[in-house]
């Protein structure tokens with residue numbers, strides 16, 4: 001088969017970004033920036049919130065015109081919406097050639113070959129087999145400084161609001177050997193910083209090894225400068241994990257620890273399996289051993305019958321913890337989840353008002369935190385041209401803060417430099433080399 005050109009549109013989380021890169025590699029395809037130049041177009045979809053199927057359908061709709069001018073164009077849908085509504089979508093959208101779930105990416109090459117060879121091929125590819133689950137490694141653009149490595153697929157936690165266990169199945173942990181091999185592959189292609197991903201990464205375990213041991217193994221990888229991981233599950237933060245993070249110099253001072261709510265009553269309804277006291281205690285332990293640790297979290301407002309008092313506890317929590325970043329969402333009922341069957345739901349207007357109040361206060365806290373970091377020195381890994389000005393470069397601190405540096409030449413890309421922060425903004429800093 002000739003080398004195919006592929007255009008992938010990615011919705012959703014880092015796992016989907018990773019899967020999109022795997023899609024490119026599974027076809028040994030050449031990624032293009034314009035769908036008009038593609039032999040294959042794939043929309044990699046997300047089902048976590050809202051009218052996900054509508055969004056996915058309209059995305060597929062936008063590619064119809066390319067099929068009119070190029071009838072050989074193959075259009076597919078991947079990701080969680082494909083997994084959830086595959087059959088329905090194939091019936092509904094005549095120009096959609098196939099759907100493929102997250103667990104079948106390893107079979108994509110065969111599928112495209114079948115499509116090209118005959119009019120008879122499998123349009124719906126949504127099996128939950130785990131056989132091919134980690135088979136293909138992601139495409140890595142030459143010279144790109146950061147990359148992702150999946151260490152786990154699926155989730156065993158069963159939070160009442162969440163569709164992930166339905167669409168991605170139960171937790172499957174990747175063998176240590178494969179994690180190390182894929183890391184090596186990306187490092188050899190220029191990656192300096194790798195983010196290890198999974199729905200609850202810190203619950204990873206494989207043949208007697210646990211997450212804290214994994215960090216020790218990753219620390220040993222030559223050529224790797226920085227290690228990040230996401231998403232951590234609060235109940236699975238252990239003292240050994242905290243120790244391992246603190247002692248391994250490549251592990252960044254950044255942790256994403258979704259709390260979802262500040263109220264024990266709501267956490268219980270959500271089936272989150274920790275109390276807010278446990279969460280606060282874990283944060284204390286983390287901060288005690290790593291005072292410069294940056295924390296971020298996810299919060300859902302308006303879950304089930306969340307009261308004003310429950311919400312006040314969430315507001316109090318963000319006041320006390322002072323997260324650097326919060327990803328906050330209005331609760332969206334997902335089909336087939338336990339949350340769907342819960343009787344009372346917060347009225348949308350009230351939920352939206354709570355979301356705005358939360359986001360407003362958090363913007364204040366983020367800026368206050370950033371201002372506290374002014375005129376301080378950081379190690380910054382330079383990633384590339386700044387988004388605001390192509391003459392400037394940007395990089396990130398260990399805490400994952402973006403720092404722009406004026407008039408820096410591109411030879412610095414991929415290097416870790418010492419920088420002093422000179423301006424603090426809402427989402428970034430301006431710094432100078434020291």
Ligand code: SAH
Pocket residue numbers: 048049155161162163164198199200231232233258260298299300329330331332333334
């Ligand atoms: N595995 C991760 C993240 C899963 S999804 C975890 O442990 O939390 C990412 C975020 O989306 C969640 O943390 C949650 O805040 C949000 N989310 C998930 N389902 C949602 C729903 N039905 N409505 C609104 N937000 C939701």
Ligand code: F3S
Pocket residue numbers: 155156157158159162163164165199200233
């Ligand atoms: Fe979803 Fe909870 Fe797992 S948010 S991904 S069920 S930890």
